[in-house]
Amino acid sequence: MTPVLGVARSILGQPWRWRALAADAREGMTPDDLVTQLLLARGCPREGLDEHRLPSIRGFMPDPSIFRDMDRAADRLADAVQAGEQVAIFGDYDVDGATSAALMIRVLRDLGLKARPYIPDRLLEGYGPSGAALVRLAAEGATLIVTVDCGAQAFEALATARDAQVDVVVVDHHKCAAELPHAHALVNPNRLDEQGGAAHGHLAAVGVCFLLAAALVRTLRARGFFATRAEPRLIELLDMVALGTVADVAQLRGLNRAFVAQGLKVMDRRRNIGLAALIEASRLTRAPTCSDLGFALGPRINAGGRVGRADLGVRLLTTSDPDEARRIAAELDRLNEERRAVEAGVQGAAEELANTRNRVAVVSGHGWHPGVIGIVAGRLKEKLGRPAIVIALDGQGVGKGSGRSITGVDLGAAVLAAREHGLLVAGGGHAMAAGLTIAADRIADFTAFLEDRLGDAVERATADRALLVDAVLATGGVTRDLVEAMEAGGPYGAGWPAPRVAAGPVRVVRADVVGNGHVRAVVAGEDGRSLKVMAFRQADTLLGQALLGAPPHRRLWLAGRAKLDDWSAKPAAELHVEDAAWVT
Incomplete structure (x- = not known):
């Protein structure tokens, strides 16, 4: 050429x-x-060409029922709405998790049900649901727990919930193993047994939640629930769908392009009080762009979860009090500045340790803040032009790792395989990003495993590297x-x-x-x-x-x-x- x-x-x-x-x-x-x-x-x-010039929800939205367990999940949620059950929304601590949880809480609130959010502490509880947390929620009255952006690999936690006789609906998008954990319903376009919904494996969790919300409203409509009350305006929630989709680096193809294109229009109207306050705190005076979601708004939502204030993002996105929204947005802006300072130190150390000969860069360090390793992994990936994993080691010899990949190299599947080979305590993710827990003495074996499994894919992805104009x-x-x-x-x-x-x-x-x-x-x-x-x-x-x-x-x-x-x-x-x- x-x-x-x-x-x-x-x-x-x-x-x-x-x-x-x-x-x-x-x-x-x-x-x-x-x-x-x-x-x-x-x-x-x-x-x-015509539908891609002006990507619309109508043009790209599939029938939610094509996804496995979607109707079962919608039916269970509809039962909870009509019976006035106590529902808890268990979300991840990143932007996709926060927007997913906020979307479900706001939909249920519009349907007359006050759902309780639960976001685990990144440092104390780690990623995903634990059995202890689910049992505690049940003991406090929750009869239905919905996990969002997590749960697809939570075998022990969901088994504990089953024993406690609490129903759990899992809404996720991360890579799944062939065996699935026990749940009342597990909605995930990346289930290995998914058929109709498999074409939508690029969706972020917040996009899957939007489809579940649409299925829920449809189910309640069929039951006559809206004979005396207005239906929720789901279109007004697309600002959060856009934010979670972009911040999670989901592929902007098909439905995701429609989500973001229409979500930006909704966001510009500033009807979400929390997002309006965050835009103001970010010093944006024009209409938000896709770049703003990834580099201005997303990092601020993330900042709370990175430094031990995991629930701030959900609180911001669900509040109806302008004063509270401004206070939370200001706090997230301050925490984001703290995060930048911490990140700079970890990044410098990680760059010094990176082995330029390895096709997958794996670096680890004691005392690194687990809340910034994902950002550092992304920066390292960009600098080296290949996948990177950054691991923060604690004093007990356990490491929390976060990885970012390059186009053409499925890091999530590799991390899942490493877990199945006994190299990891826990791990999972999707093609472009993954998280893991590992014993310090297994890092060398894990690095060798990635070199063997992903080396050829990295070579192919980088051999024809070129700047496209x-x-x-x-x-x-x-x-x-x-x-x-x-x-x-x-x-x-x-x-x-x-x-x-x-x-x-x-x-x-x-x-x-x-x-x-x-x-x-x-x-x-x-x-x-x-x-x-x-x-x-x-x-x-x-x-x-x-x-x-x-x-x-x-x-x-x-x-x-x-x-x-x-x-x-x-x-x-x-x-x-x-x-x-x-x-x-």
Whole structure:
């Protein structure tokens, strides 16, 4: 394949290639139809262009009954609503868990049932339901417990709940083993025996919860429950579905794209008091974007769970008191700043320990805060270009680990297999992320297991590594109109990558380091137009050094994302640079 602009090896050591379109996909497409080009390049079938341009819930929503146990779960919840039972919602402590729990609580509240949230403490209780917690909830009156974003591998805990004669409905999306734990119902598109719902394995748990909410409302409608009361407006809950989906790095394909596209519209109306307060605390003054969900709102929701205040996210998303919402949002904003400081220390130590020869980076350290290891694993993955697992060891020789993967390497399945081989105390996840508990003396064996199981997949995923480009422009072509046109092909995220453009040739007029190692520069093109560029966290890399030290006579091609400068009174287009190449 001919490299874009002849760049066979960039400053970061990779070729630039077109985000390929098959020849027949280009037929009948005008050069100006940028959105069509973007959609087709991301795998949209030509016959699906119209529905993908404006992804709607109606266009992508499946019948919830196609999922195994969905009707059984909806029936049990409907019984609880009509009988006024005590229901507890047991959620995970991350954003997907918080939004899933909040969605179920708000739906049940709209149906006249006050459900109790229970979010385990990350440090004291760990991930997922424990038998002790479920029995305690039952002793306190709960006759139905719904676990969200957890429970698919909770064999012992669910067996304990069964012995205590409390019904448990599991709503999850993590990888399942062939054997399933005992539950009244287990709704998970990633069950190995799933058939109709298997095509929706990319859903986050909050998306599965939305489908359960739809099934519940339908069940109650059939029972005549709404003869004297209004039905809940489920569409108003899509802001939380969007947030959980993006924050959990779920693939933005099919139904997930519809969830996020429509959820962003709901979020912009600020009807969820808690989310409105969080947006204000995040200092966002415009309509939230997909990027804001992942980098501004999500980390703040996560912050409580990372530092021992696990219930703050659910409380924020379910409160109807504006003053309480502002207090919680401010607290989460403060905790997020604390998290950043802790994360920086762990990240530095992890980077020093990473073995650059291993195809799966596994690092461990004593005293590392378990609440930040997932973020550090993600940063390590990005820096090394391969899967990374970061393990925090306690004083008893037990490690809590979190991993992040790259496209084409199923880390969740590998962690599940390692557990089945007796290498882990606990573990599970999905393709792009996983969590685990491990004895310190098994880390070396676990590392070798991952090398053997995932090595070939990592080699295949990285062998053809290239920077994929959607368009080549002169400097003056990076405009506000271009950014807005490209946004029409969104929302963008995991599995639906944001467009990347190459611009130039340019010479660097000036460059400096700002913030946390970011390089800011002004470049001038041969068309006489100047352009502001940012290279985030690149000051100490070859890319950052090239921008900072570019001789006046040398020219560069730049590649990255065209964005609007949100900090300007009149937002102008700028380029967020991800790579560069010298013009030869």
